[in-house]
Amino acid sequence: MQIGYKLASEAFGPQELIRQAVRAEQAGFDFxxxxxxxxxxxxxxxxxxxxxxxxxxxxxxxxxxxxxxxVTCPSVRYHPAIIAQAAATLALISDGxxxxxxxxxxxxxxxxxxxxxxSVRGRHERLREALEIIRLLWQGGYQSYEGRHLQLxxxxxxxxxxxxxVIAVAASGRSSAATAAELGDGLFATExxxxxxxHYREAGGQGPRYAEVPMAWASDxxxxxxxxRETSRWAVTGWKxxxxxxxxxxxxxxxxxxxxxxxxxxFSVGPxxxxxLAKAQAYVEAGFDHVVLQNAGPDPDGxxxxxxxxxxxxxxxxx
Numbered sequence: 464m465q466i467g468y469k470l471a472s473e474a475f476g477p478q479e480l481i482r483q484a485v486r487a488e489q490a491g492f493d494f495x496x497x498x499x500x501x502x503x504x505x506x507x508x509x510x511x512x513x514x515x516x517x518x519x520x521x522x523x524x525x526x527x528x529x530x531x532x533x534v535t536c537p538s539v540r541y542h543p544a545i546i547a548q549a550a551a552t553l554a555l556i557s558d559g560x561x562x563x564x565x566x567x568x569x570x571x572x573x574x575x576x577x578x579x580x581x582s583v584r585g586r587h588e589r590l591r592e593a594l595e596i597i598r599l600l601w602q603g604g605y606q607s608y609e610g611r612h613l614q615l616x617x618x619x620x621x622x623x624x625x626x627x628x629v630i631a632v633a634a635s636g637r638s639s640a641a642t643a644a645e646l647g648d649g650l651f652a653t654e655x656x657x658x659x660x661x662h663y664r665e666a667g668g669q670g671p672r673y674a675e676v677p678m679a680w681a682s683d684x685x686x687x688x689x690x691x692r693e694t695s696r697w698a699v700t701g702w703k704x705x706x707x708x709x710x711x712x713x714x715x716x717x718x719x720x721x722x723x724x725x726x727x728x729x730f731s732v733g734p735x736x737x738x739x740l741a742k743a744q745a746y747v748e749a750g751f752d753h754v755v756l757q758n759a760g761p762d763p764d765g766x767x768x769x770x771x772x773x774x775x776x777x778x779x780x781x782x
Contacts, residue, residue, distance in 0.1 A: 464747070464782025465493040466775050467755035468767075469533065469675060470517075473503035474694060475763075477512040477520075483763055484521040484528065490771035494529025495521065496564065496673070496755050501540060501572040504697040505718075506711045515549050522557035530561045533675070533755065534633045534651055536568030538586070540576050543593035544618050547600040554624040563597075564651050564673065565590065566633030569706045571714075580707075581612075587639065588612060594630065594646040601627045631673050635702065637662045644668030652751070660750030674751035676743050677730045680760040680769055684733030688723050690761035691730050696721040698759075699729045730759060736774055740781070747781045754778060 468487040470480045484495045499514040518530050530553065537546040550563045567590045570580040581589060592610040599606045600620045608615035632643035633651040640659055643650045644666035651673045652659050660672055677698060681687035696718040697705065708714055726732070731742035739756075746754055756778070758766045 464779050465529070465671075465753045466491075466778050467494045467496045467529070467531070467673070467753060468492045468770075469755050469757035470495050470497040471508075471757075472498045472514055472517065473500050473505075473508045473511050476510050477517045480512070480517050481520050481524060483767070485524050486764070486767045487770075488525045488528040490767045491775045492528065492770070494531055494560075494562070494753070496531040496533035496675075499532050499535035499572075501575050503711055504571070504714050505694065506715055508694055508711075515553065518553055518561075519556060522553065522560065528560065530557055531631070531673070532562075532564045533673070534564035534566040534631075536573055536590075537565050537597065538589035538593040538613065539568055539573035539578065539580070543596040543613065544600060544615055544620075546593070547597040548620050550597070550628050551601065551620050551623050554626075554628045555622060559624060559626060559628075562629045562631055562649070562671075562673075564631045564633065565594070565647075566651070567639075567706075570709050571705075571711075574709050580709075585612070587642070590632075591642060591646060594632070594642075597630070598646070629671065631671065634659055634663065640668070641666040649673065649753075655745040655749040655751075657749040664750075671753050672751045673753040673755060674746045674749070675755045675757045676739075676746055677757050677759065678739050678742055679726070679730045679732045680734065680739070680758055680766040681732075681762060682734050682765060684735075687730075687732040687734075687760045688726050691726045691732065691759040692721060692723060695730075695759035696726065699725045732760075734769075736769075736777065739774070740777060743778050744781055752782060754781075 567586040631649035632647035634640040640662035649670035679687040679691035731738040
């Protein structure tokens with residue numbers, strides 16, 4: 464069992480994210496996972512730095528902390544050749560501490576390059592092709608690829624680690640879990656559904672299984688709820704909404720109905736460790752062994768102190 468800390472690139476600037484990562488290593492976390500966005504979910508969040516630059520700086524300022532993208536889309540805003548190169552470089556400068564988390568993407572981030580946003584089927588087809596291209600380039604030498612959606616012409620990644628990074632593929636059902644087993648090295652999910660893990664294993668998947676646990680820590684329970692509603696109410700809309708809306712203003716409009724009760728249903732809240740442990744336990748029981756604590760509370764330092772005070776060890780013991 465490994466415990467991760469979620470770095471919310473939509474909620475904090477790059478210097479603050481780097482500072483939090485250093486503190487997370489000191490607090491006993493095994494790894495950090497960082498979202499890869501072009502836009503924040505909501506206007507109030509106010510940030511969205513370039514994740515790859517921030518992760519490189521974190522690699523230079525830490526020594527044991529694992530690093531992961533959670534997740535990047537390697538098939539629309541980025542071409543997979545660029546992600547293959549970026550991930551190889553980050554694996555080298557982190558001395559093998561990097562995991563490449565990938566997914567099919569959200570319109571929020573991918574539409575910005577002016578190519579539109581594919582259908583569900585189309586973006587999953589593109590993700591498969593992207594993974595094939597990344598694997599091809601990590602073999603070394605000059606490579607070409609002719610897919611239905613993506614092409615590669617006479618390309619080579621020159622700086623490659625001896626061992627390629629682990630690829631964890633985001634999944635929500637049988638088909639995407641099968642892709643994770645076939646073309647990835649691990650699984651990534653956001654829901655405590657044992658069926659996702661079961662589909663992954665049935666398809667032959669044997670790698671690490673990452674999942675994000677939504678929580679909002681604060682010294683006062685009501686303060687935790689207010690903070691989560693202000694900055695993270697987008698999370699209660701569900702994937703059908705989260706993957707399709709194009710801009711923060713749309714998420715602002717789509718979440719005006721969210722009330723405190725909805726936050727309490729989605730997040731564990733407050734200073735008491737027991738609700739947070741119960742929330743994490745659901746993911747452990749579903750079969751995930753890399754549990755990421757995603758704090759929507761207003762005080763990241765208070766949360767990290769809370770984790771350093773024994774909470775990380777208690778979550779790890781759940782495994």
